[in-house]
Amino acid sequence: MRYVIWALRLLVFVLVLLFALNNTGPVDVTFYADYVLHQVPLIVVMLVTFIVGALFALLLILPSALRRRREASRLRRELEKMRQQANKVLGDAPKAQTPAPEVVAPLAPM
Incomplete structure (x- = not known):
């Protein structure tokens, strides 16, 4: 599966490169x-436009990502x-005696 990806x-890289070289x-x-x-x-115009769009997308995603991170941290503390x-x-309850392994499965004679 890793090789397919x-x-x-x-x-995709080759297609984008060919598209860029033709424009x-x-x-x-x-x-x-x-x-x-x-x-x-x-x-250059396409590259700058892509970078500006990616930055705007990151700015839109950032608040919800920070909110999820804060919520996960709160849930970890609660857990x-x-x-x-x-x-x-x-720890307050009396501990049950756990049997020794030899009692559960006796050793075979040598």
Whole structure:
């Protein structure tokens, strides 16, 4: 399965690389207030657009990820507290004698 995933990654990389190499022509990029960048390679424009989109996506995901991390931390603390309480209750109860292994399964004669 690991090899299939790596083969798919390689295939996607090659397809993206071929797409990028076919789109290297110069383009004019117009911003607000009539500010224009002339003759910028299209691949650079696509790369910058992808990076800006990825950063916006990370900024949108960040609050919920932090909230989940905080909740998981709270649940771990609560679980540890419950384990300590259970150990305290079980520690007060008399311990049952566990039989020796030889009693449960006698050793075979030599």
